[in-house]
Amino acid sequence: MRPSNVTLTAPGPPDNPPVQERPRRTHHTPPRPLRVRAARSLPSILMVGPALAAVVAFILIPVVVAGRLSLTDWDGFSDSYKSLGLDNYVQLFHDPGVANAAYVTLVIAVVGTLACNVLGLGLAVMLNGKGRAKAVLRGLFFYPHVLGAVIIGFLWSAILSSEGAVNTLLTAAHRSKIPFLSDPQWALAAVVFVVVWSTFGVNVVLYLAGLQTIPESLLEAARIDGASRWQTFRQVVLPMLAPSVTINVVLVLVQLLRVYDLVLAMTDGGPAGHTQTYAYLVLSESFLNGKIGYASAQSIVLMIVITVLAVVIVALRQRSEKAVEQ
Amino acid sequence: MNRTAGSRVGSVMLGLFALVMLAPLYLVIVNAFKPESAIRQRPFSAAPGLLSTDYLRAALSSPDYNIVKSFGVTVMFVVLVNVLSLALAGPAAYVIARGTRRWHKGMLLVFLAGLFIPGQVLVIPVIYVLRFTGLMGTIPGFVLYEATLTLPLSMFLFVGYIKSIPRELDEAAQIDGAGRLRTFWQVIFPLMRPVVVTAIVLHTIGVWTDFVNPQIVLGPTSGLYTVMTGVYSAIGLHTTDLSVVYPTLLLAIAPVLVFFVIMQRKIVGGLTAGATKG
Numbered sequence: 001m002r003p004s005n006v007t008l009t010a011p012g013p014p015d016n017p018p019v020q021e022r023p024r025r026t027h028h029t030p031p032r033p034l035r036v037r038a039a040r041s042l043p044s045i046l047m048v049g050p051a052l053a054a055v056v057a058f059i060l061i062p063v064v065v066a067g068r069l070s071l072t073d074w075d076g077f078s079d080s081y082k083s084l085g086l087d088n089y090v091q092l093f094h095d096p097g098v099a100n101a102a103y104v105t106l107v108i109a110v111v112g113t114l115a116c117n118v119l120g121l122g123l124a125v126m127l128n129g130k131g132r133a134k135a136v137l138r139g140l141f142f143y144p145h146v147l148g149a150v151i152i153g154f155l156w157s158a159i160l161s162s163e164g165a166v167n168t169l170l171t172a173a174h175r176s177k178i179p180f181l182s183d184p185q186w187a188l189a190a191v192v193f194v195v196v197w198s199t200f201g202v203n204v205v206l207y208l209a210g211l212q213t214i215p216e217s218l219l220e221a222a223r224i225d226g227a228s229r230w231q232t233f234r235q236v237v238l239p240m241l242a243p244s245v246t247i248n249v250v251l252v253l254v255q256l257l258r259v260y261d262l263v264l265a266m267t268d269g270g271p272a273g274h275t276q277t278y279a280y281l282v283l284s285e286s287f288l289n290g291k292i293g294y295a296s297a298q299s300i301v302l303m304i305v306i307t308v309l310a311v312v313i314v315a316l317r318q319r320s321e322k323a324v325e326q
Numbered sequence: 327m328n329r330t331a332g333s334r335v336g337s338v339m340l341g342l343f344a345l346v347m348l349a350p351l352y353l354v355i356v357n358a359f360k361p362e363s364a365i366r367q368r369p370f371s372a373a374p375g376l377l378s379t380d381y382l383r384a385a386l387s388s389p390d391y392n393i394v395k396s397f398g399v400t401v402m403f404v405v406l407v408n409v410l411s412l413a414l415a416g417p418a419a420y421v422i423a424r425g426t427r428r429w430h431k432g433m434l435l436v437f438l439a440g441l442f443i444p445g446q447v448l449v450i451p452v453i454y455v456l457r458f459t460g461l462m463g464t465i466p467g468f469v470l471y472e473a474t475l476t477l478p479l480s481m482f483l484f485v486g487y488i489k490s491i492p493r494e495l496d497e498a499a500q501i502d503g504a505g506r507l508r509t510f511w512q513v514i515f516p517l518m519r520p521v522v523v524t525a526i527v528l529h530t531i532g533v534w535t536d537f538v539n540p541q542i543v544l545g546p547t548s549g550l551y552t553v554m555t556g557v558y559s560a561i562g563l564h565t566t567d568l569s570v571v572y573p574t575l576l577l578a579i580a581p582v583l584v585f586f587v588i589m590q591r592k593i594v595g596g597l598t599a600g601a602t603k604g
Contacts, residue, residue, distance in 0.1 A: 043506040044425070047417035048433060051477055054414060057459075058452060058474040059440045065451035123343070126336055137340060139590045140347050146586045146593070147579055148535035150554045154561050155350050158571050165353055165369035197346070202597070209598040258444050261537040265558065279446050283538065287450055299447040307442045 063303075070297035075290040088297035098298065100273060101281040108192055108277065109256040115196045116252045117245070120203025125233065127204065128211045138208070142201035149198065153265025156194045157181060184274035187267055191275050194266060195259060203248050210244030211237070246317040250310050257306055278302060351583075358382055358576035362569040385573035391551065391560030393577045400552040403469060403540075404533045408526050410473040411480055415525075416518075419484030420510045424496065434485060440478030448475075449542050456543065463548045471543055472536070476529045487521040488514060520599055527596035534582070553578050 070088055074081035092098050123141065127134045144152055159165045160180035167177040180190045214237060222232040260279035263269060269276040269284065276285070282302065286295035357365045359377040368376070386393060418437075422430050452471060453462060461467025491514060499509040515522075537554040544550050551559065557578050561571055586593065 044421045047421045047507060047510070051414040051418035051481075052433065052436070054470065054474040055437060055440060055477055057455060058471050059443060059448060059478075060436070062448045062451035062455055063443060065454060066447055069451065123340075126340060135591075137344060138594060139587070140344055142590075142594055143347070143583065143586055146531055146534070146582050148537065148554050150537045150558050151575060151578055154557065154571060155354060155575055158568055158575075159350060159353060163366045163568075168366065168369050205594055205597050212598075254442075254444075258446060260446065261554070264537075265561075279444075282446050283449075283542075292450065295450055299444075299450060303443055303447045306444055310442060 066296045066300055069293055070300050072293040074293045076292040077290070081293070084293065088294050089301070091294070092297055092301060097273070097276075097281060097285065098278075101276050101278045104188065104274070104276055105257060105259070105278040107188060108195055108259055109253055111192050112195045112199065112256045113249060113253045115192075116200040116203045117248055119196070119200040120248060121207050121241070121245075123200075123204045124207030124211055125237070128208060138204060141204050144198040145201060147198075149259075149261040150265045152194065152198045153262045156190070156197075157266045160190055181267055182271050184271055187271055187275050191259075191263060191266060195256060195262060198262070199252060199255070203252065206248050206251075207241065207244055210241045214240045242317070242321045246314060246321075249317075250313050253313070254306055254310060257302070257309075354572055354576050354579065357568065357572040360569070360572075362567065365568045365572065381569050381573040382577065385560075385570065385577055388560060388570075388574070390563060391556045391574070393553075393556065393574070396551045396553050396556035397581065399550055400534060400554075403472065403552065404530050406465075406469045407473045407476065407533050408529055410469060411476040411525070411529055412522065414473065415477050415480035415484055416515060417507060417510055419481050420488055420514055421506075422481070423485045423488035424493070434481065437478050437481040440475075441482065445475070445538055449538055453542065462543070463545050465550070468540065468543050472533055472539060475539075476525075476532065479528060480525050483521050483525055484518065487518055491517055523592065524596040524599050527593050531593075553582075 071083055071085060072081045073084050073088075123137075127137055147155075157164075161167070162177060162179065162182065164180075166180070170177055178186060180186050218236055218240070219232060222236050227235065258279045259277050260283060263275055263277050263280050264284065267275045269280050278298070279302070282295050282298045286292075286298055353369060356372045357369060358381060359379060360381070361376075361378070364371070364376045422434050422437075425431075456462035456467045456471065459467070461470065495513055495517075496509055499513045500506075504512065535554065536552075537558065540550075540552045541555045541558070544552075544555070546559070557574060560574050
């Protein structure tokens with residue numbers, strides 16, 4: 001009998017008769033009967049099967065179900081529903097609520113992606129290298145990620161409310177209070193600020209990872225050539241970081257297009273819907289009010305927008321990366 | 327540019343950033359021990375006369391939200407999801423990474439497609455899939471769904487990593503008589519440690535901070551609260567009473583922050599490794 005443990009480090013003489021080489025299938029040998037082939041690939045099927053089944057059941061089928069529901073007026077409990085064709089989609093493009101949510105989401109996504117990437121890259125360059133202080137700061141910028149958006153939202157709403165810490169400071173300095181959460185424009189600005197506050201730490205970490213891949217010799221060569229810090233950054237570091245930029249932009253953008261819990265906890269979409277994001281609209285306005293069909297149509301549009309944006313950004317970036325190489 | 331002046335400006339900026347990052351944390355810690363009036367009038371003060379543990383104790387024994395239980399529930403979910411995720415993604419990634427046929431590639435695409443599908447799209451119809459299978463509002467249903475959501479990322483990380491492990495190892499194991507499943511778990515899986523750590527780190531943060539899925543899939547009727555859904559329902563009722571808000575927030579974040587400080591290197595390191603591998 002063989003030992004039950006598989007050993008890899010025993011190159012000594014085999015204690016078994018020489019292993020027969022598996023016959024290779026060539027054009028000359030006829031294909032094996034289906035039953036034999038099935039038996040041979042059975043282990044593989046058993047290994048992939050469960051994961052595939054889970055993805056099919058909980059990701060692919062739901063997407064198809066969402067697509068189907070988006071063509072109906074189903075409310076979630078009735079036994080019957082009407083097929084509406086594309087009416088939900090037509091309605092969606094004429095819905096001022098959707099337009100407002102799309103605008104809010106766009107502001108958060110564009111400003112947030114820009115800010116997170118500029119901050120992330122800038123701080124990564126400053127924090128690159130060894131040192132205790134640098135390590136501590138990296139952790140400090142990243143920690144909001146383990147708190148959770150609901151908690152961050154409540155926390156900042158307590159700090160920014162009209163009686164919150166910031167306004168108390170302003171009052172003490174004999175300045176007028178700022179309506180962070182009750183004025184439409186201030187509220188949107190506050191949400192963008194908190195989104196960036198809680199997100200850019202991950203960009204710092206990802207850009208640091210990118211910086212590690214730049215060979216020291218390149219930087220040294222630039223230094224010897226007398227390049228200034230800014231020139232080195234512009235001519236050497238930035239081009240080398242191009243793939244990192246792509247990853248960071250796509251990741252943050254995709255994430256910011258789905259902001260929901262933070263808004264729910266921080267402003268609950270207010271004042272008067274001025275911080276209602278698209279994801280907030282889908283889940284809190286449509287889904288919870290029994291407009292399952294309409295909510296499904298809205299969510300399908302979100303999925304299409306995210307996929308198209310991600311593919312376009314990756315394609316554009318690849319093109320510009322190639323242009324840089326040439 | 328003058329280098330010393332430049333680095334001084336840099337240090338000042340870093341200090342300001344650090345302050346903006348830390349201020350909320352300071353406010354939570356200080357204000358969790360103060361009465362409402364003191365929070366409103368002197369939010370930054372930590373004068374000993376103001377402080378009392380009454381508010382923390384009240385939050386700890388709040389009838390709306392059993393915080394200790396919610397931690398237990400969330401930790402349980404994190405463990406179950408990670409175990410199930412590894413059990414599903416590991417062998418599948420191995421077969422796909424080693425496969426040469428077209429269907430292997432096709433299957434990888436099916437898994438990766440999940441990366442583009444936002445949770446908001448899924449959560450509505452998933453309710454109907456879960457009702458159909460009788461798993462709605464149950465722990466197995468939630469764990470299964472949440473673990474499935476981790477699969478696209480796991481497959482993305484694992485397949486690339488396994489490809490970097492030489493095939494000779496598989497062949498040696500097979501010559502020694504190990505089947506494919508055993509080859510994977512006993513030979514390949516131990517070598518995947520770095521990427522598995524990355525996956526666990528990312529999935530743990532993901533499950534821990536998830537709000538939408540536990541809120542909707544578990545639902546209020548199940549009586550199961552995670553830290554996120556628990557804090558939401560506890561604070562949702564008292565948003566204006568800061569002497570409830572701050573202690574509740576402190577209780578919810580203190581253990582996580584302690585864990586983060588201890589594990590910081592692993593967490594940030596895992597993320598960094600994931601970024602360069604991907």
